[in-house]
Amino acid sequence: MTAQTTDLPADLAAVALAAFDQVVVATPGFRVRTGQHEMAQRIASSLHDVTLGDQPEPHSAVTVIQAGTGVGKSAAYLSTTVALALARKTRVVVSTATVALQEQLMTKDLPVLAAVLDTPFVFALAKGRGRYVCKLKLERLVGTGGAEATELFDADDDAAAAAQPAAAQPRRGVVWQDPIERRVALYDSLAAALAAGRWDGDRDSLAEQPEPSDWSTVAAERHTCTARHCPRFSSCSYYQARMQLAQAQVIVANHDLVLASLGMKALPDLDNCLLVFDEGHHLPAVALDQFSSAMDLSGLRWLDKLPKILIDVADKMGFVLVQDVTTLAQQLKTALLEANRMAMDLLRGVSAGYDVVHRFKDGVVPEALLEPFKLIHDHAVALSDALEALGAELKSRAKEDPAQATHCSVQYARLGQMAPKLNSAVATSAQWLNSDEPPLAKWFKSDTSSGLVFLSAHACPIVPGDLLRRHLWQHVRGAVVTSASLTTCGSFDYFLSETGLADLPQVSTLAVDSPFDYRTQGQLIVADTAADPKQVDLYTTQMVAALLADLRAVQHGALVLFTSRVQMQAAVGALDANLQDTVLVQGQMARGRLLGIHQARVESGFASVIFGLQSFGEGLDLPGLLCETVFIAKLPFSPPSDPVEEARAEWLKRDGRDPFSELVVPATGIKLLQWTGRAIRSETDQARVICYDKRLLSTSYGRRMLQGLPPYAVSRRVLGALSAL
Template structure:
């Protein structure tokens, strides 16, 4: 175990704990031991029980649902177990077999949040059913999905009957889909909607988008997707047959709910999931949490397509008249002023970006302009202030109309259908109005002295021959937002991943996740059961070209890579740091002398990930060599045991893109404080990514694999050696001029 004494470890006197806490700890560990002793084919894993015991100890005294417990409290009233579990520990069984019995004993619930669909499916289809079969006390479990994954029955019925003319009722997305479909035979889409209606009526489909035989494209699905802003909930005439609320009812019966990080953060305060203060929260794949939080708290608005504001006055005025709602807002003037402000901001943006945006190729990445220190040039504040004020006025009116419509639907059931239509007509505008108000507010916000500013930037691209420009704003520190929005509500949690320790320390993750100063946090690093030094090698290749010489390094690295790929007899994975780098490798393989090698390569983007992995397994199973080419998404979550991955080739240290505006803004702010952003941010983040990439090599205790990294900075530079401290203890070797030797 690495690290300093934690809060949980410091509780070395059992007499200091309440008897109830000791009893709960005993219950949790006894349940874990019962499960593993009755699991068929189970092999004892010391690390797994270490993790289970640590979780049981940390959570034993927490007080769920106790409003008297402060969100700043430490143990035993609050407990947050932060666990890095090395590959092979079996972390999902360690936390599930411990936390679930702990919750059941108190008649509480468990919320398990993940970052990827793959882990959600593993939990729902494999881990939780197996655990439920072994535990003496039964429990129900369910998967929570966002509202937009379910069909809105009201929309579906009307579009199945009316076709394109009704699409505008349900928002700009629907209208856009209808417009595009008009060229593509809207009647065919209406027939598809009618088929879905029949499938629902006959019980052949439950309204879940993911349960359709053929996943629908966005243009087909958007007009019928359920949305919060257009939903009157129990006041809707289709409520009793609503797929989303039927799923919500199933969640209400479940003791264990599986969700993703996005939905967890998006629904805080909306009562869609158990309150974090009254359940045990498990965050698996927790290294993704800061990035997800940053995305959740980023606001943006479209500057170039304000036409959606044109029908707003008519819609608001007609609905207000229909329900006899009196108000003092000149809706037409407010919409006109908001549109004019957007036009002025677009004009300022085009002046700022210059001719470069007009010459931008359609396939090029977006052009980004970031405002240094979040300070806007003269002339921006006035249109932003106008936009903020008028968007706020329209939002308040929309909320007032929605409130009255809900009351009408409740008090006059016979008018529920008409009220639902009015509600949808108003609700279609709410998300866009919120985007305008939030983004304008963030752009006008000036940081208080000493506090980090907002990252503010413009982004432009060419879309079907037209310039598309958007304004974005994002807080610089996701940790502070997570602390205030999530952790202050949490009483008992497990935070786990295989890559929380970077450069030998939890510090970077704890700071980014908002846990660095939380008194309830206890950390533990549980080592992998693998013998990395015996099972694997990490070979660092010394190139003549410096990696900073992009062209020279890429040419030399690719020559070395292709030579190494000829030694592959079974499965291999090549991880590239950019699409351009991978494309260069593919182009090199097109040459005649590499034709045979090219036949072995399966590159990301040639087919879906599922199809590529199936082909890869088929080839290796047939005794052939198969080589996967991939980018960052292939560096995490791929489980390729045994011969499926005997080699991992890393083309370069996986630093984040230097063009990321949020990263640039954070670096700028740290520099202004005399701090080193490269050391504080870049190196730990790259170390975490490298840990994931090298972790693709060994997946079981019988695997043998070699990791080859062509970036000698890993050994040559001090920051590279810092990254090495956080990697598994592979046998370390250096290759120079074709000669390989131990380091």
């Protein structure tokens, strides 16, 4: 026992399990779930003796638990981890991947637990700083149309210009306004709502969400915040939320925020709390996103503003800038323009179109192209140093002389609006100059979706496990990682490798079966098409024909999952008049409204079918008649053109490994497990899955994926005839 565990109950594992039993007893209509008890027992036994705090030889534990649909995993992990945390006077951070699960935890699961446990506790939702309004920025803009407001409005005018064709089309029922007039009206209404106490400064609590470009101007971003030196600190919406978090024993966050907050004190220290990563299969993708970078090579007007703002702020503060920021900004702009020119020449050589992605083989960039990136890095770092020095001076003066706090905070915000683009230039150029192994994926992207040609440079690591092991797991003392889909092809190996948990001595795994009887409740039918799925056009034609025939037999609710928008549109275009009245298509309306219409139709006795893409293959809960059949148009392989996946496959091949078997098949197996999981959602459901991709049965890799699916009764359908397997 460490010093931190003295005066604690002799058997903390028993305390945790007793809390689980309390929840079980208090749950109306509870059904005994062996798997749920196994999960609670594993968490209690794994985490009860982890060492928290700064200790010389700490004991750590990470338990990885796959809990099939219907296990009730949130009750299992919340009751045990919260009981352990309360007994040890520490905290629990529960991280999710979706807003839907956060809402479930905050509005259902945690209130139930709080009502049951003997020891009271407080729970709170953690959000990123940018979800809250900066009152100081808002005050500058209310009722103004002057130079200061224009400066803030124009902070990201390149992006605004790119978005103008879309922005010029008003939403239905909304009268078009001049962008400046619209923003001034918005900010006046926000300020009035704050003053009247009708709004707490949280963007998510607004009845109507502002346009992203409008909100970003008044968002409480880190780069524009002087924190406790700001004159509005005591009433700051973000820091008031932070104070609530400080009082909470249980904090609900998301994976992005947890990884983005590493080392920043926005959440409890990882070595002094318990962590739960629900929907843990998303961790690798989130890690890659967090440690990637990109910089714009087209919109460079911000570089004309940067030196003017730096010089103006320095003059107002009587501060002497060491660097010649005007020359540096011009040099940086010249280097970026040169990179733009060389990139456009390169892209024109590989494609006649304007929407192009060009990745560099093995992450090796031609030396001639690296020259402007070296200059970009040097000039951007020098400008960043100047900005940071001036920012540090502003903070120092605000601290030393409260009378200057407002003035310093306003000037700091002016600097901060330049920081993101400058930081992107520093980070992206540094990654482009990186030649470590494994190599980074590096690519140019040309995009015309905004109506203008926008060119950008990107870089991203290719091994998420390395990132998570280095930045996350080496700091964590006690954690639960759970999901309904952590194994693939019948093994944890892929997930453990992708998350950096493979071969770590503190890691244990457990697979808990669903309480559902898939053999009697469900059926998996693999419908053959004559065309091979690799014959894309012919396969799509045959698949759509078979799908439409099946849709005509739908009596209640059904879900069709497509692997691409083109494929989905082909099915939509083939619908006859009767089916058009039955089908709801993802993207035609807001997700919540679409699901509401679907439920209303089914409950009224009508057939209703949802057409959806990848995001509808996970987290969608349609029990009973709402989804009696899940149709899978094709095995959900990732697009082969993803530059990070391409770079990783290339690296593995160079190392003599098989990326298809090692990466593609297990990743697709996890998606397939998620997709098929939309079918049976309760012990009373009767549902079937129809997959039109014969490779699930006819190939060795398909049969590998099949091993990782629930034990459905499997049959093959050839030319309308079913044969059991």
